[in-house]
Amino acid sequence: MANVMLPSFFTDNMVLQRNTTVKIWGWAITNEEIKLTASWTDETFTTKTNSNGRWAIEVPTTEAGGPYTINIKGYDEVTFNNVMLGEVWLCSGQSNMEWTPSAGIDNAEAEIAAANYPNIRLFTVNKMTSEYPQLDLKGKWQVCTPETMKHFSAVAYFFAQRLKNELKNVPIGVMNSSWGGTAAEVWIPKPYIELSPVLTEAAKKAPQESEWCPTEPGSTYNAMIHPLVGYEIAGVLWYQGESNCGSDVYNKTLGGLVDSWRTLWNDDFPFYYVQIAPYRYEGGDYQGVGVRDAQRKMLDEVSNTDMVVISDVSTIEDIHPQNKKPVGVRLGNIALKKVYGKDMGLVDSPLFESAKADGKSVTVSFKYDDGLYFTNKKSEMFELAGEDGTFYSATAKIKGNKVIVTSPEVKKPVQIRYAWHNTAQADLFNKAKLPASSFKAAIE
Incomplete structure (x- = not known):
């Protein structure tokens, strides 16, 4: 007999997307009956594992709430506690998305001390690469406290805080899967790149080696995004582009990433991103602004996208601007208006x-x-x-x-x-x- 197993993102403290149908999946012995119960419903959900020992169950979720429990029973049983139904956002990119309060942000001491939010849950994907798409990754859901927040993405945290402040009792789950220094190509499935002559040529011009991060197309997608495909999300936040400076088709590259992810999730989810900040890039005067303009152009090329401009809260001397709160707040204001229907006034830059x-x-x-x-x-x-x-x-x-x-x-x-x-x-x-x-x- 084999124990019931699930990917690492199905754990205590997790947030599942409210008011939809979520998929929960895992592994057990072949042809084993799996029963799932969740405390927000009286229904019992049953399935059997396939010939590969995999099982999946779709579970309707209700309005925001919790804490709930989920019990999954096969040969043995697994129970998840402190589960919330709310809003789940996937956050990805390079170092400015990865950047934590402990690495240095404005007003860090006060922001860390105030980060007591039981209804905000944080999930950080451990850095890994793979030549092939993976079924699981390493990470765990944590309740937002000063201790957990200071090691989490600052932009993602401030976004979650903004949503929490406006949506009141709705739990917010933010999943951070980012890696400093990475070009966009490593986050796109390699087969998708190979189908596009434009993306293939752009990938050849992207960084080919780095002492800080992987450069092989698809390598972080395979290990850090692919396992999450199917986990129901409200949308994606993206902060990347510095490592693609010099590209004259970054709008096509990022557009390809959006299209590939949406295709895999089978969901036209909102995709909101941060325009890279002004900075003294080496090797020329215009390679950074070229990417900024490409990011602007993508708004007209890819539906259900929006962009935050941050040239007023950055410093040209630091590629990691430490004023991260306005970045998260501006992303939050866009989501609050366009996803949650809140009257936030004007939320877009000219x-x-x-x-x-x-x-x-x-x-x-x-x-x-x-x-x-x-x-x-x-x-x-x-x-x-x-x-x-x-x-x-x-x-x-x-x-x-x-x-x-x-x-x-x-x-x-x-x-x-x-x-x-x-x-x-x-x-x-x-x-x-x-x-x-x-x-x-x-x-x-």
Whole structure:
């Protein structure tokens, strides 16, 4: 006889997605009967293991609540305690998602001390790689306390805290699966990359070796994401891009990641991400802003996505900005408005929409343009280029919710760009005090 076993993310303290049907699965002896009971329902769920010794049971969940127990009985039995029904978000990326309060964040001592949230649950996936997709990973659910929070993703924690504060009694589960230094390609299934000439070529230009992290396409996906496929989630948070600086198709790479994950989960879940911060990257002036612009472009290419701009809360001297709370809060505000229907007001940064020429003058329109203003009454960050492609500094004025841009050096404007430098920090904001994204575009 074989003991009933489950993947590591089915444990005490876990959060299961509320108001849906969740799948719970594991292993036992071939053809063994498995019975599952959950304390939020009177129903008993029964199945048998297949010829590979695998079993899976679908269980309807109710409104938010807990703590509950789950009992699974076969040859032996397993009981999970302190289980909550609530909202589950998967968080992934590189070092800025991995970054913990203990590694250094603003106001760390006070934030850690205040992190007593019994209804917030934290799950960190241990770092592993694999050449092939795995069935399990290492990690465990923990109740949020000062001791557990200080070793958890700061961005994911502040996101969970924001949701908890607004959704009140709804438990929040955040699962962090990230690895500092990784390019996006290691998080995408390798077969998916190989089916796309664009992704294949981009993968060849991504870092090929590193002393800090894996570089083989699909290697962290196989070990740190694939085992989670099927665990019901509300959405995904992503903070990565620094290691893909220099790519001119990052929007296609990240779009491929989103598509591959959604296909595997069979779910068009929300995918919200952080635009990388301005920083003094070595080797050029524009490879970082190129990725920022690609991240902006992806919003129009992939549905049910949104982006947080953070150039106002970062420092160009540190690739790991320590002001992590606004990052998590802004992600939380987007989710609260777009997933949970809360009236959060304006939650998006100004995003380039169009540029139209009238002689030497160019009128720039933005999405999310309510209350546009410059921090110093005027902007030094707009540039225009004529048919020769040479950009010149331009004068910008706000008229209504439009920006009017002119340059004496450019008589017939053809292209426009804004905050187009690795270290450029926005000086254009909307009334929600959210900074405009960098952009480069043709003029109509």
